[in-house]
Amino acid sequence: MRTSMLRSIKSLTTSPSAHILRRGYASEAVPLRKVTVLGAAGGIGQPLSLLMKLNPLVSNLALYDIANTPGVAADISHINTRSEVVGYASDAELGKALEGADVVIIPAGVPRKPGMTRDDLFNINAGIVKGLCEAIAKHCPKALVNMISNPVNSTVPIAAEIFKKAGTYDPKRLFGVTTLDVVRAKTFYAGKAMVPVAEVNVPVVGGHAGITILPLFSQATPKANLSDEELTALTKRTQDGGTEVVEAKAGKGSATLSMAYAGAIFADACLKGLNGVPDVIECSFVQSTVTELPFFASRVRLGKNGVEEVLGLGPLSDYEKEGLEKLKPELLSSIEKGIKFATQ
Numbered sequence: 001m002r003t004s005m006l007r008s009i010k011s012l013t014t015s016p017s018a019h020i021l022r023r024g025y026a027s028e029a030v031p032l033r034k035v036t037v038l039g040a041a042g043g044i045g046q047p048l049s050l051l052m053k054l055n056p057l058v059s060n061l062a063l064y065d066i067a068n069t070p071g072v073a074a075d076i077s078h079i080n081t082r083s084e085v086v087g088y089a090s091d092a093e094l095g096k097a098l099e100g101a102d103v104v105i106i107p108a109g110v111p112r113k114p115g116m117t118r119d120d121l122f123n124i125n126a127g128i129v130k131g132l133c134e135a136i137a138k139h140c141p142k143a144l145v146n147m148i149s150n151p152v153n154s155t156v157p158i159a160a161e162i163f164k165k166a167g168t169y170d171p172k173r174l175f176g177v178t179t180l181d182v183v184r185a186k187t188f189y190a191g192k193a194m195v196p197v198a199e200v201n202v203p204v205v206g207g208h209a210g211i212t213i214l215p216l217f218s219q220a221t222p223k224a225n226l227s228d229e230e231l232t233a234l235t236k237r238t239q240d241g242g243t244e245v246v247e248a249k250a251g252k253g254s255a256t257l258s259m260a261y262a263g264a265i266f267a268d269a270c271l272k273g274l275n276g277v278p279d280v281i282e283c284s285f286v287q288s289t290v291t292e293l294p295f296f297a298s299r300v301r302l303g304k305n306g307v308e309e310v311l312g313l314g315p316l317s318d319y320e321k322e323g324l325e326k327l328k329p330e331l332l333s334s335i336e337k338g339i340k341f342a343t344q
């Protein structure tokens with residue numbers, strides 16, 4: 001009891017969320033952590049907010065959207081778990097939603113319809129992300145930002161430029177969420193290799209659109225003897241996973257439930273890193289020197305300041321080496337498009 005009290009007091013003096021202490025939390029051993037979801041009432045936002053409400057590492061959950069937030073926040077707030085939930089419904093309240101946040105998750109923006117690429121979302125989502133990142137720079141410049149809004153290959157560079165303009169950019173704190181690619185690669189591999197899905201690990205590198213998504217099945221564990229044809233088919237299915245859902249939903253949006261699951265896994269990893277849990281590793285699209293591209297998804301070790309280490313690619317098969325070279329021009333052009341938008 002005494003130790004846990006001391007730990008709580010320490011967290012109160014060191015956590016950027018110290019001022020959000022609420023009666024009742026002072027005796028808890030887990031540090032206070034505020035998570036803000038921007039776009040909380042959307043297809044991803046709602047189930048993701050639910051999953052964050054179930055996460056015991058969260059003490060304050062701020063739900064922000066430009067529509068329908070009060071209902072979602074009231075609904076989720078009745079769940080009897082640790083975090084206090086507050087809904088914020090208008091631009092005027094965005095600052096309060098962000099103040100003191102340790103992690104900000106951004107699933108705000110429009111999703112694809114059949115026939116569209118993720119890049120077709122650029123015109124609308126770039127502006128949304130820009131506005132939200134300006135507010136982050138102002139109200140919680142030290143937060144870890146988990147960017148879900150598409151096209152991730154461009155929205156992450158946009159966020160970086162907005163933070164640079166504001167003088168708050170810290171590459172260790174900005175993440176493009178590519179966890180859904182890993183989730184899919186694991187599921188599809190387990191099905192083909194006939195291994196227990198819970199034991200599967202597959203790194204997915206590159207970016208988050210079409211051929212820029214490069215699963216490294218040669219490094220997948222448990223090992224399986226899959227043919228070249230099977231590996232090609234698995235790679236293609238992982239790259240087209242988003243489109244598979246868009247087509248199945250037939251105009252009613254893109255992946256929301258699996259994305260909420262993936263987003264919750266990634267945010268949980270960020271919180272664990274902040275709390276000092278060792279060896280927290282997830283794939284993410286971050287500022288990188290792993291290749292010549294300025295941003296690249298690869299395995300990242302998370303720590304108390306966000307990115308602790310960007311891990312290298314490891315040994316690639318010839319097929320993966322070819323895929324890596326093929327993806328670079330497209331990924332670079334999406335990165336440059338984001339930078340141009342934010343700097344013009």
Ligand SMILES: NC(=O)C1=CN([C@@H]2O[C@H](COP(=O)(O)OP(=O)(O)OC[C@H]3O[C@@H](n4cnc5c(N)ncnc54)[C@H](O)[C@@H]3O)[C@@H](O)[C@H]2O)C=CC1
Pocket residue numbers: 038039040041042043044045064065066067107108109110111112121125128131132147148149150151152177178179180181208253254255256259
């Ligand atoms: N990174 C990834 O792996 C994935 C990314 N996505 C992307 O996530 C985004 C959201 O998808 P859905 O939730 O299905 O869309 P949705 O349309 O269901 O929800 C988006 C929400 O954002 C809100 N919003 C719009 N402008 C806003 C603003 N300025 N501030 C706050 N909220 C705002 C809307 O009111 C809406 O509630 C899309 O861009 C989609 O492409 C989707 C799946 C996977």
Ligand SMILES: O=C([O-])CC(=O)C(=O)O
Pocket residue numbers: 111112118150180241242243245246254255
């Ligand atoms: O495909 C989409 O538009 C949404 C997305 O990013 C995914 O499901 O991977």
